[in-house]
Amino acid sequence: MLTSTDVRPRPSYRPYRVLVRSVVRLSPSFVRVTFTGADLADFGTEGLDQRVKVLLPLPGIGYGDFVDDPEVLATGAWYTRWRALPAQQQNPIRTYTIRAVRPHLSEVDVDFVTHGDTGPATAWVRRAQVGDQIVLVGPDAGSPDSRVGIEFNPGSATTLLLAGDETAVPAVSAILESLPEGTVAHAILEIPRAEDCLQLRLGSGITVDWLPRGAAPAGSRLDPAVRGWLAEHLSAGARAVAIEELSDIDVDSALLWETPSEAPTGSLYAWLAGEAAVIKSLRRFLVRDCELDRRQVAFMGYWREGKSELS
Ligand SMILES: Cc1cc2nc3c(=O)[nH]c(=O)nc-3n(C[C@H](O)[C@H](O)[C@H](O)COP(=O)(O)OP(=O)(O)OC[C@H]3O[C@@H](n4cnc5c(N)ncnc54)[C@H](O)[C@@H]3O)c2cc1C
Known part of the structure; x- marks a missing residue:
């Protein structure tokens, strides 16, 4: 028999292990990366200015096991676990916008601005190739709070x-x-x-x-x-x-x-x-x-x- 503690609501944001499906240079400063992964079918689809966190791989390490931990996936406690890691094992985290989601294809687009090699995100995207592995932390469509991270709120403005x-x-x-x-x-x-x-x-x-x-x-x-x-x-x-x-x-x-x-x-x-x-x-x-x-x-x-x- 299920008790109320067994039926936990899904977390609003959680890690998704994804692969780079395509890298398209849209213009001199914009690169569109399309990510794919089996469970992106559950990725939130609210759009607008909803943000996503990109966890960048560490050289020689990639990712610790915290991103795959079932407890992290069930509770969304990824940030607590990330903070508890020694500094040299903490994957760089940067914030980006979900440009488009296609759940039927398990695809998410993120448009990155490239600004040389001055930060880990821009350095990563300049070398990104089809098949690269990365972790997105994004909204879960199954959560009652899947709109979290959207700031656009025009109300009745004309x-x-x-x-x-x-x-x-x-x-x-x-x-x-x-x-x-x-x-x-x-x-x-x-x-x-x-x-x-x-x-x-x-x-x-x-x-x-x-x-x-x-x-x-x-x-x-x-x-x-x-x-x-x-x-x-x-x-x-x-x-x-x-x-x-x-x-x-x-x-x-x-x-x-x-x-x-x-x-x-x-x-x-x-x-x-x-x-x-x-x-x-x-x-x-x-x-x-x-x-x-x-x-x-x-x-x-x-x-x-x-x-x-x-x-
Ligand atoms: C809610 C939200 C949504 C965002 N959405 C997007 C998005 O969809 N696409 C996108 O490209 N960015 C987006 N950003 C901005 C992005 O998070 C920052 O530009 C981030 O600092 C890039 O990380 P980095 O590792 O390349 O550089 P960092 O390590 O953060 O910074 C290293 C150096 O680069 C400089 N720098 C950082 N960004 C730029 C820039 N754009 N141009 C010139 N110099 C820069 C910094 O001043 C610093 O000196 C968003 C930010 C927020 C908060």
């Missing part, structure tokens, strides 16, 4: 602004391609080079500005473009009734991550992700200068200039 740099392109692309026909949305995407402008399947109310930065610093095209768009499109109805004091966030020591827990009720919803200092400056502009209600804006530092993800 106009959407999505803005970011190349690391946000996979999330913005997935969001835009999922919007119902008739949605009014504008995306502002700063990319390294003009050839990084990607083809998207967009509804009629959606527009995208691709802004190649070339040799200019990160954010130098995104920042003025977002300010300019808001100056032109922000109506009085989009402003907050009560202006909240904005606490400072030191992006050198803390993650910039502010996403509304409740759905916004204003007419505009803004979603911004990219280099943390660039997004921090835009946060100040949107909330303090434009007086947008913080429930209408999601701000996410996806990476930090000069710092690795876990430092």
Whole structure:
């Protein structure tokens, strides 16, 4: 007889051992890796900006047995087990976005930005080959919390602004391609080079500005473009009734991550992700200068200039 303790809910996130099925260079800066593996049939399919963790193999070790432990798979306790490992046995962990899921084919796509060999993820993807083994930690479709890791939450907003740099392109692309026909949305995407402008399947109310930065610093095209768009499109109805004091966030020591827990009720919803200092400056502009209600804006530092993800 089953007792209530025997029927444990499936964890929202768990490790999936996968193989590289294909590696396609989409443009000078983007590489699409398609992963496959028998149990990806259970991988969450909610899409949007849902994140996934990539556990990178350690030279000469690959992975410890913790990723296959039935208890880890049943409870999602992979992170606790990873933290308990000696530092030299901890696989590097980096965060990426699920660009597409095809459960019937047991396939998941992740679009990686390549930025030389400066970090373990970019170094791995530059050498990735069909058949390579890797571990994704991602949502389990069978869990009641399989939407965890999705930040896009526009509520009843009638106009959407999505803005970011190349690391946000996979999330913005997935969001835009999922919007119902008739949605009014504008995306502002700063990319390294003009050839990084990607083809998207967009509804009629959606527009995208691709802004190649070339040799200019990160954010130098995104920042003025977002300010300019808001100056032109922000109506009085989009402003907050009560202006909240904005606490400072030191992006050198803390993650910039502010996403509304409740759905916004204003007419505009803004979603911004990219280099943390660039997004921090835009946060100040949107909330303090434009007086947008913080429930209408999601701000996410996806990476930090000069710092690795876990430092
Ligand atoms: C929720 C979320 C979703 C994300 N989705 C994606 C995604 O789908 N695709 C994607 O490519 N990235 C995505 N990112 C960003 C990605 O996690 C970071 O870029 C990560 O730092 C890359 O790891 P790494 O091992 O290559 O470099 P790290 O070891 O983390 O960093 C090493 C050095 O590289 C620099 N660096 C890191 N990223 C970049 C970059 N993009 N360009 C230039 N320099 C960089 C750092 O400043 C540091 O100096 C996402 C991040 C988050 C939080």
